[in-house]
Amino acid sequence: MNATTRPHGVVVEPGTFVVEHRVAQIDVPDGWALIDICSVGLCGTDYHIFEGKHPFLEYPRVIGHELSGRLAADAGGFTKGDLVVINPYLSCGTCHSCSRGKPNCCTNIEVLGVHRDGGMTPQIAVPISNLIRADGLSPQQAAMVEFLAIGAHAVNRSRIQHGDKVLVTGVGPIGIGVALFARLRGADVSLLDVSQERLSAVQSAFNFPEGSTSVAGAVGAGNGFDVVFDATGHQRAIEAGFAAVAFGGTYVLVSVVKETVTFSDPEFHKREMTLVGSRNALQSDFDWVLSAIKAGDIDTDALCSAQMPLDQLPDRMKALAENRGSLIKVIITLGE
Numbered sequence: 128m129n130a131t132t133r134p135h136g137v138v139v140e141p142g143t144f145v146v147e148h149r150v151a152q153i154d155v156p157d158g159w160a161l162i163d164i165c166s167v168g169l170c171g172t173d174y175h176i177f178e179g180k181h182p183f184l185e186y187p188r189v190i191g192h193e194l195s196g197r198l199a200a201d202a203g204g205f206t207k208g209d210l211v212v213i214n215p216y217l218s219c220g221t222c223h224s225c226s227r228g229k230p231n232c233c234t235n236i237e238v239l240g241v242h243r244d245g246g247m248t249p250q251i252a253v254p255i256s257n258l259i260r261a262d263g264l265s266p267q268q269a270a271m272v273e274f275l276a277i278g279a280h281a282v283n284r285s286r287i288q289h290g291d292k293v294l295v296t297g298v299g300p301i302g303i304g305v306a307l308f309a310r311l312r313g314a315d316v317s318l319l320d321v322s323q324e325r326l327s328a329v330q331s332a333f334n335f336p337e338g339s340t341s342v343a344g345a346v347g348a349g350n351g352f353d354v355v356f357d358a359t360g361h362q363r364a365i366e367a368g369f370a371a372v373a374f375g376g377t378y379v380l381v382s383v384v385k386e387t388v389t390f391s392d393p394e395f396h397k398r399e400m401t402l403v404g405s406r407n408a409l410q411s412d413f414d415w416v417l418s419a420i421k422a423g424d425i426d427t428d429a430l431c432s433a434q435m436p437l438d439q440l441p442d443r444m445k446a447l448a449e450n451r452g453s454l455i456k457v458i459i460t461l462g463e
């Protein structure tokens with residue numbers, strides 16, 4: 128029990144982000160732990176919430192779902208001060224998908240910072256089962272694990288094989304994560320983005336071969352790609368991506384759009400294409416990301432575009448949202 132005033136990063140309504148000093152009484156139910164938040168990553172979801180583009184969001188909302196922190200007290204095998212990544216997907220454990228080992232698509236899922244208040248505040252309580260040890264990482268690196276786990280999950284969903292030709296369309300943070308983990312699996316990865324500027328920046332930062340700005344350019348005279356990942360967030364781009372899939376290949380939809388996606392059934396059928404959805408991430412995906420960062424396989428310095436304390440965010444949120452095409456990850460620091 129603790130009733131001091133704490134700052135909270137709140138989207139009050141679309142277009143208005145403030146730091147609100149709230150008297151927060153934090154309950155810590157059985158099986159939960161109190162966490163001192165260290166770093167919070169900003170992502171497309173946060174910008175969508177800020178812009179009022181999120182499909183089902185209730186305002187006001189404390190944002191923040193890409194979270195690292197330290198145990199505020201011993202709990203469930205953790206010791207006070209231990210650095211953890213918080214898995215922000217609170218699943219029910221009893222629904223159909225949970226009982227089949229897929230809490231990432233729990234039908235009652237509550238994502239911190241989306242369905243319920245998030246972690247852009249110095250202290251929150253979360254279920255102990257949602258904590259993942261992050262020793263060996265910096266708090267900033269630990270805050271990048273969640274968004275990278277989305278990419279790692281997509282790669283795991285794709286059943287990629289060593290040497291597969293892979294195309295990643297849309298090289299925002301999620302697409303970059305997909306590309307990095309596909310490459311770690313031994314795939315031959317090509318990138319596609321409508322922005323040549325962004326494509327060039329990502330290619331040089333992460334040492335990928337020259338990419339393309341169109342499906343036709345990416346496929347060229349070749350047979351297409353064994354696995355295509357869509358991370359564009361655009362209906363037309365998702366539809367265009369079907370043509371990049373090789374015969375016998377797989378198309379993984381990582382991004383989500385609100386429109387209906389259509390495709391040519393004969394083209395789909397003659398390829399015997401596998402169409403795969405990929406949502407959130409599983410514990411095993413988080414584990415893969417953590418070990419890859421520890422092994423030095425992920426250049427987290429190149430992923431972090433900017434860092435700032437929470438009190439600077441109200442003045443900068445609008446500009447960050449508008450310029451997000453030229454940013455990868457912005458990290459908000461609340462503690463060390």
Ligand SMILES: [Zn+2]
Nearest residue numbers: 170172193274
């Ligand atoms: Zn995110």
Ligand SMILES: [Zn+2]
Nearest residue numbers: 219222225233
């Ligand atoms: Zn469930």
